[in-house]
Amino acid sequence: PDGKHGFTTNIAAMSVSAIDVATRQVRATFPVGARIEGLAVSPNGREVWVGGNESHQVYVLNAETGAVQHTIPGFGMPYRIGITPDGKTAVVSDPGAEKIHLVDVASHTVRSVIAVEAMAGSDGAVVAASPQGMTISRDGTTAFVTLKAVGRVAVVDLASARIVGMLTVGEGSDGVGYTTRVLTR
Numbered sequence: 001p002d003g004k005h006g007f008t009t010n011i012a013a014m015s016v017s018a019i020d021v022a023t024r025q026v027r028a029t030f031p032v033g034a035r036i037e038g039l040a041v042s043p044n045g046r047e048v049w050v051g052g053n054e055s056h057q058v059y060v061l062n063a064e065t066g067a068v069q070h071t072i073p074g075f076g077m078p079y080r081i082g083i084t085p086d087g088k089t090a091v092v093s094d095p096g097a098e099k100i101h102l103v104d105v106a107s108h109t110v111r112s113v114i115a116v117e118a119m120a121g122s123d124g125a126v127v128a129a130s131p132q133g134m135t136i137s138r139d140g141t142t143a144f145v146t147l148k149a150v151g152r153v154a155v156v157d158l159a160s161a162r163i164v165g166m167l168t169v170g171e172g173s174d175g176v177g178y179t180t181r182v183l184t185r
Contacts, residue, residue: 001045009036030066032059040081051078060108070108079132084140089158091143093131100131100145102161112161121150122171133174146173
């Protein structure tokens with residue numbers, strides 16, 4: 001929250017690096033596990049959440065020491081993670097299981113699982129949608145999750161744990177961001 005620290009997953013090294021932003025130096029490297037990739041930091045800066053693509057679980061690390069404080073099982077591939085601005089809900093995209101998980105941050109337990117149904121891609125063939133990239137609205141009410149295989153973004157209402165809309169984008173979409181400003185050409 002103070003902008004002084006950053007974190008990165010190091011897939012090949014199976015670790016997380018803690019970075020001192022002011023000095024641009026790695027302050028510490030924490031061993032975690034094979035093929036860790038997705039990462040989010042709690043708004044209070046105390047926890048670093050990391051997705052283990054091979055272990056099928058989310059690791060919750062102490063941001064200062066790097067110690068794994070909790071593991072959350074039950075994922076196919078916890079690919080991307082985001083935490084709401086109020087620090088109450090983590091959203092985990094799971095293309096390995098075709099699901100979006102909503103996790104209670106305080107208890108480190110999954111509170112809801114949203115199944116993402118197969119749907120038609122641009123060629124009309126019905127395929128697994130592959131939920132991947134994800135971002136959360138500034139007010140913490142909505143998550144936007146890319147459905148890479150079908151060229152859409154699922155609009156997820158976090159209170160009801162439902163997909164409430166779809167946006168059409170290009171196939172192969174992964175990363176996603178949004179703005180509340182109106183953009184014109």
